[in-house]
Amino acid sequence: MKEGEQMQNLEGAGAGRSVSTQTGSMTGQMPRLSKVNLFTLLSLWMELFPTVEKKQKLQTKEEDELGPLGDDADVAKVSNDKKQVKKTGLVVVKNMKIVGLHCSSEDLHAGQIALIRHGSKMKNCDLYFSRKPCSTCLKMIVNAGVNRISYWPADPEISLLTEASNPLSTGDAKLDAKAVERLKSNSRAHVCVLLQPLVYYMVQFVEETSYRCDFIQRIAKTQPGSNSDFYFECKQERIKEYEMLFLVSNEEMHKQILMTMGLENLCENPYFSNLRQNMKDLILLLATVASSVPDFKHFGFYCSDPEQINEIHNQSLPQEIARHCMVQARLLAYRTEDHKTGVGAVIWAEGKSKTCDGTGAMYFIGCGYNAFPVGSEYADFPHMDDKQKDREIRKFRYIVHAEQNALTFRCQEIKPEERSMIFVTKCPCDECVPLIKGAGIKQIYAGDVDVGKKKADISYMRFEELEGVSKFTWQQNPTEARILGLNESETIENGVLRPKLVDEECHQNKKLCLGNH
Numbered sequence: 001m002k003e004g005e006q007m008q009n010l011e012g013a014g015a016g017r018s019v020s021t022q023t024g025s026m027t028g029q030m031p032r033l034s035k036v037n038l039f040t041l042l043s044l045w046m047e048l049f050p051t052v053e054k055k056q057k058l059q060t061k062e063e064d065e066l067g068p069l070g071d072d073a074d075v076a077k078v079s080n081d082k083k084q085v086k087k088t089g090l091v092v093v094k095n096m097k098i099v100g101l102h103c104s105s106e107d108l109h110a111g112q113i114a115l116i117r118h119g120s121k122m123k124n125c126d127l128y129f130s131r132k133p134c135s136t137c138l139k140m141i142v143n144a145g146v147n148r149i150s151y152w153p154a155d156p157e158i159s160l161l162t163e164a165s166n167p168l169s170t171g172d173a174k175l176d177a178k179a180v181e182r183l184k185s186n187s188r189a190h191v192c193v194l195l196q197p198l199v200y201y202m203v204q205f206v207e208e209t210s211y212r213c214d215f216i217q218r219i220a221k222t223q224p225g226s227n228s229d230f231y232f233e234c235k236q237e238r239i240k241e242y243e244m245l246f247l248v249s250n251e252e253m254h255k256q257i258l259m260t261m262g263l264e265n266l267c268e269n270p271y272f273s274n275l276r277q278n279m280k281d282l283i284l285l286l287a288t289v290a291s292s293v294p295d296f297k298h299f300g301f302y303c304s305d306p307e308q309i310n311e312i313h314n315q316s317l318p319q320e321i322a323r324h325c326m327v328q329a330r331l332l333a334y335r336t337e338d339h340k341t342g343v344g345a346v347i348w349a350e351g352k353s354k355t356c357d358g359t360g361a362m363y364f365i366g367c368g369y370n371a372f373p374v375g376s377e378y379a380d381f382p383h384m385d386d387k388q389k390d391r392e393i394r395k396f397r398y399i400v401h402a403e404q405n406a407l408t409f410r411c412q413e414i415k416p417e418e419r420s421m422i423f424v425t426k427c428p429c430d431e432c433v434p435l436i437k438g439a440g441i442k443q444i445y446a447g448d449v450d451v452g453k454k455k456a457d458i459s460y461m462r463f464e465e466l467e468g469v470s471k472f473t474w475q476q477n478p479t480e481a482r483i484l485g486l487n488e489s490e491t492i493e494n495g496v497l498r499p500k501l502v503d504e505e506c507h508q509n510k511k512l513c514l515g516n517h
């Protein structure tokens with residue numbers, strides 16, 4: 001299939017290494033998220049950026065599917081135009097490198113925002129939209145000379161759902177869809193659906209690794225007697241929420257929309273059912289990763305040293321935003337080239353003034369994951385970890401860490417006067433801590449499971465002593481914990497709430513059992 005071939009080419013060109021490592025088939029161990037799917041998921045995730053008023057979004061969704069809510073005062077305030085335009089997430093990619101993560105704001109569409117941000121630098125870029133862009137955006141971005149425009153094949157930016165459910169509609173959305181088709185056929189840019197089927201055991205792999213990830217394990221250990229229910233409940237909620245947002249629930253309506261968007265060829269079976277299955281798989285994957293950094297009780301990213309947070313640069317982001325950026329880092333980790341441990345990192349900064357972007361004053365600086373040097377082939381470097389005998393054949397001297405790649409391939413400068421922050425799925429190691437500080441990054445958001453550990457080839461000792469950079473680690477809110485009275489299963493180490501080690505708990509249980517006899 002033509003689209004499939006294009007996806008393969010994209011993938012090969014970007015990664016610069018053998019195809020076998022892309023799928024994990026040769027290693028037999030770890031599937032990797034293809035770049036196309038990563039960009040697609042990030043675009044959907046950007047649509048959910050937390051500065052967006054969720055309530056308003058859900059209300060609009062309900063209206064779209066159930067018809068206008070009539071005399072609801074809040075809804076009446078929103079102009080017809082605004083109701084018709086759906087929130088959109090956008091990933092801008094140049095030479096397979098992410099150079100922009102955007103989402104639409106109250107006033108501007110995602111494509112317009114990208115134009116303002118990147119201008120003529122958009123030439124030859126690839127754009128990944130969470131909705132098919134409208135003609136207002138498309139005419140500008142094709143004019144800027146973009147290479148490829150890919151979109152999620154559900155309801156477009158100017159909602160066709162409203163048209164499909166309302167016979168009295170003025171037909172504006174249909175007119176716009178026609179204009180988009182005309183712009184598409186007359187432009188150099190390739191406008192297409194890019195939805196790559198997942199490697200067949202990817203969903204299962206993501207499920208297992210999400211459940212085992214440090215953030216979930218930390219909650220499970222800290223909550224006495226807790227089981228995994230909270231994680232599975234959270235996941236079910238996320239699946240429902242995202243299916244509502246990213247999938248047209250009524251299949252007939254979905255077909256009508258695809259036809260109006262010029263995708264008649266996808267409306268016949270088995271293509272239509274395959275398309276829906278691929279969409280559902282990706283939604284499930286996104287929901288799974290999102291629930292690995294859950295909004296749960298008093299857990300969040302908190303500073304170990306309360307004295308640090310007086311200065312403005314040191315103040316923590318709202319928890320919702322911090323969690324959102326950490327999920328981005330978790331998504332990136334699924335591109336890892338390390339068979340055992342995937343790590344993702346993303347750097348954001350906060351500009352001086354609120355900008356036009358749906359991300360508020362936040363703007364993207366760079367991202368990365370742990371991988372062997374660019375251009376290396378599968379067998380160039382050792383892949384073993386420290387459990388193997390010979391130190392010479394271990395991976396550690398060769399693998400480039402997630403933070404190192406994020407810093408190297410950043411697309412913006414880190415400005416000393418701005419609050420810049422890095423989100424890493426694992427604690428920064430001793431190699432990375434001085435790099436992060438030296439680069440002028442003001443805040444680190446990370447897990448702290450390895451803090452203070454010294455291993456044969458990698459150690460995590462310097463993070464604790466690091467000064468001049470604020471550290472926010474995943475833990476129970478220390479203030480809340482103090483109010484509630486310190487949890488039995490927690491201790492304080494270096495000002496950070498820590499769950500007691502499992503061994504310690506087991507030991508105590510053992511003693512108790514012995515005592516009972």
Ligand SMILES: Nc1ccn([C@@H]2O[C@H](COP(=O)(O)OP(=O)(O)OP(=O)(O)O)[C@@H](O)[C@H]2O)c(=O)n1
Pocket residue numbers: 338340341342343369370371385386399400401402403424426427428429432450455458
């Ligand atoms: N802040 C960090 C920390 C680690 N890594 C990456 O994470 C992997 C660590 O390898 P692993 O074998 O997991 O080392 P340990 O930390 O020793 O793991 P474990 O506790 O399971 O032994 C390496 O690819 C390294 O590049 C990273 O990218 N960024």
